[in-house]
Amino acid sequence: CAQLTPFAMLIICIGFFGCEAVAEILESPFGTDDNDIDLKYYGQALIRDLELLYYNRETKPEFVFDEQNDLSFKYLLDGLG
Numbered sequence: 040c041a042q043l044t045p046f047a048m049l050i051i052c053i054g055f056f057g058c059e060a061v062a063e064i065l066e067s068p069f070g071t072d073d074n075d076i077d078l079k080y081y082g083q084a085l086i087r088d089l090e091l092l093y094y095n096r097e098t099k100p101e102f103v104f105d106e107q108n109d110l111s112f113k114y115l116l117d118g119l120g
Contacts (some may be wrong), residue, residue, distance in 0.1 A: 068076050 064074050068080055
């Protein structure tokens with residue numbers, strides 16, 4: 040058992056250094072590093088979705104409304120499987 044102690048301590052040490060590296064990356068997720076979240080991409084996608092909602096606000100999709108003009112996602116859910 041004494042021969043395995045240095046090997047076990049090496050594995051534990053590598054694990055702690057790995058946790059430290061992950062914690063450092065997660066500490067500031069917004070920025071310009073390679074591992075950071077790309078807020079510009081998500082912001083542009085949000086703007087596109089908001090423009091789509093704004094310009095099509097008068098459109099009533101038939102696949103969402105039932106015969107009584109109530110909002111119902113049953114048709115979509117039935118089509119999923």
